Amino acid sequence: EMSVLAKAHGYVVGCAPAQSYFDCRCLQMGSQTRAGEGVPFPECEFSYSLTLAPYETSWHPEFLHQGRNCYAYLVGKFGYETFDWISIQLYETNSHAEWATTSAAGAKQQTVKEYLDDLAADFEKGYCIRVPDSGEVLEVRIPRDRLVWGFSFGRHAAGKFLVQNFAASLPDADGFRGAVxxxxxxxxxxxxxxxxxxxxxxxxxxxxxxxxFGRIRIERSMA
Structure with a gap:
């Protein structure tokens, strides 16, 4: 609600979730697609917990520091229009992005470009989450003009998703909000x-x- 009020008063509002907090790939096991005005929306897992293991069960099951779409709830509830940009932090430790672009994914392994192409398309098409306590089914999407890629810095960022050649690895930057x-x-x-x-x-x-991206705004962020 604070974000809604800030937007209404002319502020620029951003959202920077770790990937597991806003993940269009953690499909609800055994669920069918939900029809919305003739368009199927896949259902993804949702939880308020931030102490879950990664979605891929064989990928660091001992790492109990991930979530399931808790930030997606905000976009589903209040609309993506509330946020001027949404940065998906692909550098989250043991992220889905890292799994999908390494040998851990086996036959499903993708190049970074393939993965980001597919991820952007999935966010744009949208998905739904089911909120257990209220029973709400919320539709969630991120258009490209609000999607920001979040990267880690350099090869010493061990255990995190890393891009070393942006020109070869990133999808066509046209239409995207940017990168951080x-x-x-x-x-x-x-x-x-x-x-x-x-x-x-x-x-x-x-x-x-x-x-x-043709333009970039450099800002210092103080933790």
């Missing part, structure tokens, strides 16, 4: 490389992302 990464204070510092002798080889994520 954690965090700008270490951009271009050489933190990601063991060889500090050649600054020209340091990773500059803001610069590389700007080449793809």
């Amino acid at each position: 990464f954690w965090n700008v204070e270490i951009d271009g510092t050489g933190l990601e490389t063991d060889d500090k002798s050649d600054p020209d080889k340091f990773l500059h994520m803001a610069r590389e992302l700007a080449k793809l």
Whole structure:
């Protein structure tokens, strides 16, 4: 409700959930698609808990720090129009994105570009969640013009989804809201490389992302 009021008073409102908090891929097991005005909406799992194991049961079942669409509830309840941008933090530890783009996925493994292409399409088509205490069935979607990709920084971000070649890995940036990464204070510092002798080889994520999106706004976020 605070986001709704802020939007109504002219503020820019954003939302930055970890991927498991807003996941269009955690399909409800055994469920059928729900018809909404002739369009089938897949149903995804929902929970208020933030102490769940990853959706893929063989993927770090000991890691009890994920959720199931708790942020999707806000968009389903109040509409995506409430938020100017929604950043999906693909760098969440043991994220679904990491699973899908590594050998852990087996025959289902995808390249980063394939995965992000499909993920964007699924968010745009939408899905539904069922809220257990109220019985509400909420339809959720993120249009491309509000979707922001959230990345981790550099190869030393061990155990997290990592993109090293944005030009080859990202879908066509046209139509997307943009991208963010954690965090700008270490951009271009050489933190990601063991060889500090050649600054020209340091990773500059803001610069590389700007080449793809054509515009970029750099902001410092204080935790």
